[in-house]
Amino acid sequence: MPRSGKEARGRLQQATLELFQQQGYDATTTAEIAARAGVTERTFFRHFADKREALFDGEEAFRDILREAVAAAPQDMSPLEALFHAFRSVEPLLQRNRPFTEPRQKVIADTPALQERVLTKIANLTVGLSNALLKRGVEEGTAAFAAQIGMATFAHATRAWLADPTTDLSAHLAKSHAELRRLST
Amino acid sequence: MPRSGKEARGRLQQATLELFQQQGYDATTTAEIAARAGVTERTFFRHFADKREALFDGEEAFRDILREAVAAAPQDMSPLEALFHAFRSVEPLLQRNRPFTEPRQKVIADTPALQERVLTKIANLTVGLSNALLKRGVEEGTAAFAAQIGMATFAHATRAWLADPTTDLSAHLAKSHAELRRLST
DNA sequence: TAGGATAGTGACAGCGACTGACAATATGTT
DNA sequence: AACATATTGTCAGTCGCTGTCACTATCCTA
Incomplete structure (x- = not known):
């Protein structure tokens, strides 16, 4: 099996929660979340169907x-x-x-x-x-x-x-x- | 009181239902709905908060x-x-x-x-x-x-x-x- | 240890939902 | 006829989300 990608997923979840509570849901951008997790916006959407789903894993x-x-x-x-x-x-x-x-x-x-x-x-x-x-x-x-x-x-x-x-x-x-x-x- | 705008609202609801059942929700565009109702896309969003809401009035x-x-x-x-x-x-x-x-x-x-x-x-x-x-x-x-x-x-x-x-x-x-x-x- | 299969990622282009701002128009009132 | 008010059009722009292709990191096998 190739690289797991689960660390990235975890970082994305963490970043999502933090940004949502710091600035609120609307003021937070998926690109912003991805940046904080050290990945691309595209990668965010590979792990989660939409912006909300990252909170409900x-x-x-x-x-x-x-x-x-x-x-x-x-x-x-x-x-x-x-x-x-x-x-x-x-x-x-x-x-x-x-x-x-x-x-x-x-x-x-x-x-x-x-x-x-x-x-x-x-x-x-x-x-x-x-x-x-x-x-x-x-x-x-x-x-x-x-x-x-x-x-x-x-x-x-x-x-x-x-x-x-x-x-x-x-x-x-x-x-x-x-x-x-x-x-x- | 100025012009009512309720006819436009009604036409938008009707157009929404018809297009959704003809082509499905995803394949239907808000601009398309507005066009069928004889109105601009912007007007759609003045009457309804989002694409879904037009169905639930x-x-x-x-x-x-x-x-x-x-x-x-x-x-x-x-x-x-x-x-x-x-x-x-x-x-x-x-x-x-x-x-x-x-x-x-x-x-x-x-x-x-x-x-x-x-x-x-x-x-x-x-x-x-x-x-x-x-x-x-x-x-x-x-x-x-x-x-x-x-x-x-x-x-x-x-x-x-x-x-x-x-x-x-x-x-x-x-x-x-x-x-x-x-x-x- | 080299080579290939597999899964994850980056880069980029693009569509559609939704919003803010300002001008234009239609109705009702005085 | 002038004015007030509610609705609409226009335009520009942001953001969520997707398709595509090339690249890279891991693991398996020869």
Whole structure:
């Protein structure tokens, strides 16, 4: 195998995050990012489909982790339980990534174009969850619906967890699940 | 008041839809759209923020209708019930808009960039619902969560309704609500 | 150790989305 | 008829993104 190019990719991601938080998304140019990473603008677009994507790397890997966790859940679990099982299993991963995702969140918070991209990332994760449920024998429409509900609950629990990190994610998930039951009856 | 400019806007929307379905989103140029509407490219961007937005007009109006419908719901209704009340109330509107939204859906179906925009439109609606619940005295976190759940249920019911228009939307909503209860317990 | 296959990069030209600025025109008011 | 206001045309320019071709760095094999 020839030269890897992964260092360049990493530098591009780093440069993207730094420039976005220093000057904002709009004021940052792809040529500028490339220059800071010591490569050409053309190389930027060889690694990332567009200017936004450099901030959202590893999402498909995360999707695969979630799908496998759903598949690994005990067969007697209900669809939603299986999803929660998967969510609980990624808590250490989320914890570990927090120092990187936190500054990213601040950038996203004041950039509509990036928020839009976040939504599609979440939608992709949801599709992944739905497919994982399908493999467990859940009917198609139900799987998609359950994935939506599960993802919404996960997001709700994660928000609470970010605001109150003293309690662990599992507990927040349980609380959100209870709230879901309360709401839906 | 000087000249209205609303006819031009309408022609631009029409031209956008037609060209997108004839040649696809990518192959259609904003200059081309403007030309078909008898206007300059610059004028296109005075009416719409970007190339996608011309397809999604009236969504903020729809959001207002939903918010008012939530506000008009009987005060003893639970958050989710209030949302369902609003969803049921817009059924005739959806029915009426169907001849326009149906061809649009086909265009969206094979255009990732447009799907991404749909997600932000739905997110906007969800925020609107959440705000409406806030005004009913629902606590903030709960309101956002309920709006998410409600919107997901509405989307599920709408999918079923599009596949089976013989049953009305209210019935599909009731069935989806039952499924939600079944899933969450 | 030389030679070739493979993957990554640079250089360059070009299209299309989108914006700022200023002048021109059409409508409604006094 | 003069004026105010909203809309449009024109023009120039920036930036995101792509196709193409030549070049180079790594790894495998003979």
